Amino acid sequence: MYDHILMFYPKTPLLGKPLLEADILKVNSDALAPLLEWLCLTPKVTTYRVNTLRCSVDAFRKKIEEKLAARYGVKSPRVYCLPNIPEMLCIDPLDSRLTKAHADSKLKEIMVDSSCGAALLRGAHIYAPGVLAMECNTEREELVNVYADLDGKCKRGAVKRYESPHKVFLGTGKVLMQRYQLFNNADKPATGVAVEMQSTVSGVPSLGDLSSEDGLLQNLPSIVCVRVLDPQPGERILDMCAAPGNKTSHIAELIGDGGSVVALDNSASRVRSMLLKLKHYKSITAHVFDSTKALAPEAPSAPFGEFTAPPFPCASFDRILIDAPCSGLGNRPQLSCSIKQAKVLSSYPNIQRRLFEQAVPLLRPGGILVYSTCTVTEDECECIVAWALKKFPELHLTDATPRWGGSGLPLPGFATCKSRLLQRFGPTGANADTVGFFIAKFHKKL
Template identity: 75%
Template sequence: MFYPKTPFLGNPLLEGEILKVNSAALAPLLEWLCLTPKVTTYRVNTLRITIDGFRKKLEEKLSARYGQGCPKVYGLPNLPEVLCIEPLALHYTDAFADPTRKEIIVDTTCGAAVLRGAHIYAPGVLAMESHTQLHELVSVYADLSGKCKRGSITRYDNPEKVYLGSGKVLMQRYQLYNNSDEPASGVAVEMQSNVSGVPSLGDLSSEEAVLQNLPSIVCVRVLDPQPGEHVLDMCAAPGNKTGHIAELMGDQGFVVALDNSASRVRNMLQKLTQYKSISAHVYDSTKALAPAAIEGSTGPPFPRESFDRILLDAPCSGLGNRPQLSCGIKQAKVLKSYPNIQRRLFEQAVQLLRSGGILVYSTCTVTEEECECLVAWALSKFSDLRLVDASPRWGGPGLVLPNLDASKSRLLQRFGPSEQCVDTVGFFIAKFRKDKIIQI
């Protein structure tokens, strides 16, 4: 799906200064970021349900919604815990708005989620026309300009609104804009169809399976945690990768999940109660290394070489998320701050990793500074780190830099607009091994 205005255009940081790709590659990349990935992926918790058991549940849900024309559910080689839902046939998509229907306006974050198959939650609704009735079918638009006033009652007339699809109203105006201390929550509009072709099922996540982007699943497979190991997830919230780590370990071992936000850790713990191997802590991972040995402690900070494997899914600019319906100037101004925090976290990770251990660095962005440049910096700074193949491989190779040759870039995994990549979000994965020090 193409949008009338690419949100990156006119922003020099996003057009080249930060992305740092040649002009021939830049335009396809920016266009790709504005498109919706077509495939929906679930990661099945095989400790709770079989793959066939959850496949049956998905197929029943799709059949009830779309009948005999429901999309196919299929698996992927080398990722046995993954089930994918193919996009809908064209006649199920909703390409044009019905002018007789009332309109709902949502923000761009909500709009992007709708195009990925989500329903509309109350906080995302910017405007609803007056006299909109419960269970009424409405046309849903995203406000690309950011100028729609929250709570508006008249039809929003702006050339930068884009049609997303149709939905059924589950919450009325007085519920959405009640001016009480408790903001409205829950599903406000249940999407019936959208323009992207992604099935509008909402999020079917449960203890049995999690709706998750494919590269995030691949990332933990690259880490390859084993039963009985000590594993650290340095920036763990919202906890999907943490749960996947525990599942691959058969919930046998010691998994530490750190995040510096108390609210995010509380939300994460609610999802991870089923795992006995996970210990979650509110902690700043840039200070995770203990200045001296600590006897008998199971929480942060930790002594040197405490972990067999470490996942550093670092805070990043998030420019791999698709579709990107808007990109504010404020975001552009902070892009250059991310490599600094990523390097500080990486320095901690190297010291916390045991000799012979594995460190996986990942981001959900496409900027060179936060991806390949970080790898080149790490290899030059830490002589005991060696880059190894980030497999299983579902993305393409990394970019070649003056200080990162093709032999090394081929070991990286970058998800982007390439025939070598599945149609998913932008993502980056690098895998390192810490060499054992040989005493002479």
């Protein structure tokens, strides 16, 4: 599948906006075109995970509804829960009448990069570092058109309107910071919200990030992933690739902050950031450590609580989550052709296999291992599962429930009954209105 993506993805016209039918025909006429179109579109439903150790779902729901009512009045979108995931709240997209579909030629323009642009389409505001350029004489409280620079050629701090066939309109916003605040002090870069979005072409409510210790903005599949892991109070649980810590905190919340959750990441800066978010959880310990070296094979098994830092002896954990490094080709919307080179893409399955080789002996007999990625390639998803089942006969594939995605893709030599146990979020099947994601659940035989 990598070869197909590399062949056609760069030819996709203006990935920053939904592909028209005519554009799709220019790309390819086979099944890849719907995938490319889907990757360009913005998921419409916004999801929050409530920290039920601190706040009731009803209280956080009221907070969201009050924010929506203040901004959108009687046309506020619906806020609702999903069965089997009681800690999650969903927000519907806006009524189409509240979505500004076209730029107003009378307004000045602001440019952002494609990464910031994708966040805006998901409901974020523009923070100061995200502003690439602002026309001169733009005043506070002024409404502006917001564009994304898809090819990365807009000069930071430009004062004139940036003209390019590769910029795409995202919506309108209200200016909260002027040019001199954004660009005139390189020694002390500006922080905070620079432009408050009023409307976007995606139809997603522009609420900014309401995340706090009480609730977290998080994608549906990521929330489902930890529910599939199904952590239990008193267990020892390992999160092998933990940063930024969102799944780690979810694990701690589901076990009532009782037990032991070990979070590993090989980046010191990411662990520092993670520790700030996880400091209120007594069950979590985090370490800067390469999880491909997490096993101490010669060390004797240790009773609960006796190991203090990695590497760990065999059979140290009741449950293990491998939320593996991956190509990220499930992130939506994709606003530019920033696909990684083939050599980089092909490196991910190697890393994923190395993580498995550490995780399986670290898992106690009878334990649960969940493997997940935020990508859509078979090489990093179904192929890794097929390899793991062949490499480790002690692993048994089990149903990845609760089920909110579709089944896995059928592969030669991989039984259909097994692919149905997998959970894949993609352009077809149940809940296609999410990011791309993959979940597999294994049980280690006694």
